Amino acid sequence: MSDRQMDGDKPSEHDEDVTLLRVPVSLDYDYSAGVSASRFLRGIEQGKLLGQRCPVDGRVYFPSRGSCPQHAVTFGDETVDLSDKGTIVTFSIVRVPSANIPLELPYIAVNVVLDGADTILMHVLDANPEDVHMGMRVQAVWKPREEWTTSTANILYFRAIDEPDADYDQYKEHI
């Protein structure tokens, strides 16, 4: 400021620093799912939950991306039909909004292991937050059939079913 005054430059409102500017950027991407994910997505489009077995340790991956992240081997063409029932291995009750999650707060984010699968699926549970617990048995509630697309969002949410809780030792390795 003092330098400018010495130069005879009158300070004005335009001398304020520009400290923040909003610059929105947006872009739509194309995405190639590939052979394996396409098979999975075509399955879920028909209401089928298709897993795949790792040839090294025999564990069933759902969703499958066609290869084992641990052993770096491909799964081949064989699929395993899975139940839409499963067990909650752990969860969180979320009270933080995110612009890209269209759910009312609070919602219950759950890590579910479907019966017959050996990996977790991240989804949501429709329940009273006080009732949710580890080991809870749940089943998928699907969107109306005419709304099914190639997305795991065909499952609206999971809901508790009238079965005894799973034993901690049965699911603890999935936490």
Next chain:
Amino acid sequence: MAELTAVVGIGQTKYEAKRLDLSMPGLVRDAAEKALVDADCSWADIDAVILGKAPDLFEGVMMPELFLNEALGGAYKPMLRVHTAGSVGGSTAIVAASMVQSGVHDRVLCVAFEKQSESNAIWALTISAPFSLATVAGAGGYFAPLVRGYIRRSGAPEDTGIRVAVKDRENALRNPLAHLRLEDISFDLVANSPMLWDPIRYLETCPSSDGACALVLENESLASKRSNKLAWIHATEMRSEPTMFSGRDQVMPQATLDNAKNLYKKAGITKPREEIDCAEIYVPFSWFEPMWMEGMLITEPNQGWKMTYEGATALDGDFPVNMSGGVLSSNPIGASGLIRFAEAARQVRGIAGEHQVDGARKALGHAYGGGSQYFSTWIVDSAKP
């Protein structure tokens, strides 16, 4: 035989929610200039520049290293950008160190930053793969179920996380650079703060900060000419593992255990809790203090919470952790790992001010990132190995 390497310069900005007074280049320049002053050298003395930050999607600036390099005196010099998610600050220091240790360069500047006020980390971390349902709101949404898993398996009292938060926030009151300095911090204040991602409360969560951190690293022949106290790098280690695979122990990943074992082996440490004087650990949510006390093999499995409970990790405890106030008090994400490494170096140099651990000679700096899948650590010491 690798070249022995020392931290000879450390620079940090003041961490704040919004550094409207500084642009991104201004932010990194501020930290770098302070590191150069501390190292008593000029821009011309730097052989190479290493820059680290979290994903470009945060600030929406593509390849920020391109336009930031000029603010860091990088013209015509070798320049690299590092990225390993939240652990990137630590990895940045390790990449810089390896350039000196390998004998490729004599003196390297490394800088890491984040300007969270110009970004939306929760949004950027909630992008899910195409065709899948987004359910995880930010990092807290990912880690809360793992914290629940830790509580279940360890039987830790549910207020362990509150105690960590109080301790780190009290330490932050001793650190003039810390972003969050809550004068009225108390157990009740944390306990009564809102649950964000149950079981993680608001005050058990890191803030969003603007800031940058910088280090100058030198080889032995240059550093040995100096008369001041230095931080000699005794060992570095980096490990990773996939985000998801069947049977993955997400609470105590194999990568952290492997990282710890190899770090101590390289550093010649056999009893880490006794031999290390203090540690600055990446704890973005309070429960990760006991989890990483176990993950860094400082204590036995499922016993980490006892260290918090017994006051071992307090500033005057037998194993002080997060003397600076930690990530819970300042979190410019890309820089957060480097700040941990820098604090370890400050401690062994005896220049940590009000949060100095008396007589600290050997310190651990630690960072992790992604879905608990990237780990970067180092051991620094006031003496050569």
